[in-house]
Amino acid sequence: MVVTLDQIPLGQLARITAVDWTALVPEEGQRLRALGIDTGAKVRLAYRGVLAGRDPLAIEVGRMTVALRRVHARAMQVEAPVDEPTA
Amino acid sequence: MTRGICIAALVGNPNAGKSALFNALTGARQKIANYPGVTVERKAGRMLLPSGEPVELVDLPGSYGLSPTSPDEEVTRKVIMGEQPGQGQPEVLVLVLDASNLEQHLVFAQEVIELGRPTVVALNMVDLAERDGLVLDAMALQQALGVAVIPTVAVRRRGLTELAAAIAEARGRTGAPVEPRPHVNGPERRMLAHAIADGAILSETKRHRLHARMDRVLLHPWLGPPILLALLFLVFQAVFSGAAPFADGLTAIVTALEDFARAQLPAGLPRDLLTDGILAGVGSVIVFLPQILILFFFILTMEATGYMARAAFLMDRLMASVGLSGRSFIPLLSSFACAIPGIMATRSIADPKDRLTTILIAPLMTCSARLPVYAVIIAAFIPNRPVGPGGLIGLQGLVLLGLYLFGVVGAMAVAMVLRRSITKGAASGFIMELPKYQLPTVKDLALGLFQRAWIFLRRAGTMIFTVTVVLWLLLNFPRAAPGQDQVDASIAGHLANGLAVVIEPIGFNRDIALALIPAMAAREVAVSSLATTYAVSNPDENAVARQLGAQLKSHWSLPTALAFLAWFVFAPQCLSTIAVARRETNGWKWPGFMLAYLFLLAYVAAGLTYWTAMALGLG
16 A cells, blocks of 8 residues: 555654655755655654644654645655664 | 955855854845845845955855755856856855754755855854754865865854855865766765765764754644744734834924924925925834834744744645645734835745735735724724623724734635636645754844844835825925915815715715825825814824814714725725835736725725615614
C-alpha cells in the first residue's frame, strides 16, 4: 500500500520515496526542492493544523521546520526509514 | 560602476540572519528604496574596511537558489550577475549561512561559490547552534568550500572585524578561477551539502531544542489558536488605548501651530491655505503615527522572535477557505491600524494573485481613521444601554464591534469572489519555513520602527499634502460673491449638488455629500467638515463632538445615520491608500478597480441599511 506524507502519524520519521511533481504548481515544486523536500529526504511530521482538514502541516527536515499544505504532502510517497529507528 | 566605491552584497537563504548582520555592519547609515520597476526593497548602507575605506553594502533579498521563483529571487540573481539596472555588480559577495542549518544553506552557497566571484562566508548565529548542541569547525568548512569562512554572531557583534578584513582581502584577490561545474544538478548539490556539513561538525549532542519545545505549545492544535487570539487582543488593546495620549499630544501641537499662524499672519487666502489646508492635512496624518508605531512594534517583535511565521501557520486554514494563504495574515493585521503599511507588507506574498487579492481587500479592515467617524455617529444615535447576558456589553460597543466584523466578513466575501473571478488562478499554496525562535535586539527593533515610521510619513505625508491642497482649492474657488456662501459658490459645492442627487436614494442629504468630498483625503475629515457645515465650533474637541451629535440628531434620521456608518465600512475614502496601491501594483488599473468596487459596495450597503431601517419603521 502506498503511504503518503499526510497519512503518517504525528512525530513519525519517514523517508520520501517518490514525489508526484505533476500534482504541484511548478514554482511550488521548485520551492519545496529548494527547502530540501525531495526524493530521499528524511522528514518528520511535526505539527498539524486544528480545523477541519487538519491543514496545514509542519514537517521537520534536517534542522528546519517547514509549513506546507496537505495537498503538497499528499503528492509525496513515504516509507519508514530502515537505517534509523522510528521515533 | 558609477561612483567608484566598492560594492559588496549580502547573499543567503531567508532566515540566515542577513538583516541582523546588515544592521550590525552598517549601523543606522542605511538607504531604503525600491529597485526600479519592481516592488522589491533595496537596502544599502555604508560599512568601513579595516583600512578605513568605505564600502557600499547591499542586503539582497533572501533566496533559495539562482533560478528565481519570486520577484525577490529574480532581483538577487540579477544583482549577483550584474544585470540589475541601476545597480553596479558587487565586487565581493558575502554569503550568510545559518550555522545550525548548514546542510540546507550550503545548497545555494555552492551555486554562488561556483560563479567564481570573490566570495566570503559569514557562518552566522554560531551561538544559537551551540545552544542546540552543535559545534562547528570553521576551518574544515573553509577547506571544503575554498573560500574564507568567518564565524559571526550578528546580534552580539561577534566576528564583524574579522568579516570586514576578509571582505577587504577577498576584494584584492582576482576571482580565483573556480572550476565551473555547470552540469552539477540539484540532488548532487544537496548530497554534497550534506557531506560538507557533516564534515564541519565537531560535536553534536542530541538535545531537545528550545524551539521544538516552544512549538509544541504555540502550534498545539487546541492551545495555539487561543494563544494567538489572546496576543492579538493585547495588540489591539495597546494600539487603541496606548496611542491615545500621544495622538492627543500631536493634535495639540498641530492646533497650537495653526493658532500661532493665525495670530502671526494677516488674514487672507495664503493664511487659510497654511492653516486649513497644509497644517490640517499634515495633522490628520501624523495623528496616526502613535498607533502605527505601537502596531509595528508588535509586528516587528513578532517577526524578529519568529512567532509571526507561527501565526501565519495558525491562520492559514482560515485564509485558505477564501482562497488566500497564511501569508496574507500579516498585511491584513497591519491594515487595522492603517491600510498603507498593510498594503506595503504584501510584498512578502510570493504568489502575484494572492498578493493582488490581499491589496484589494486591505482597505476593508477597519483602520483607525474610521474610529472618529464611528465614534461621533454612534454616540449621537445609538443609546448607551446595556444588552446581552448580565448586561455586560453596552449597545454602543456592540455596534462598534459589529462594524469591525462587518468589514472583516466583507473582506472575506470579496476575497472569495475575486479568487473565483478576477484573480482566479491555481489554488494558492502555503510553503513557509518556520524560523528558530530568538530574542530580538533593541537596536534592530528601534531601527525597524524608525524606518517604517519614516516610510509612512514620507508616502502618506506627500500624498495627503497634495490632496488637502487640491481639496482646499476646490472648496475656496471660485470666490463667492458678496452675500453668497463660499461653499455654495465653490467647485466642491457644485460637485456636492451633483453628488447629492446620486446619494439621495440611500438616505444621504446634501450636507453629507459636502462632507464626503473633503473626506476623500482621509475618512476622519468627515467629522470636521460636518462640524463646519453645522457651524459647530468650539476649541474643546469633546464639546465639538457633543454639540455635533446634537446637531446631527436634529438634522438626520436614524436610518440615515445607520446608512452613513455602513457607507464608511466600505467606502475607499482615503486617497493615500489608492496612491500606495498604485505604487505597489505599478499602474492605475487595480487602484481604479479598487475604487470602483468599494464605492459600489458602500453604496449598496448604505442603501440596504437605509431601506431596511425605513421598512422597519425606524425613520
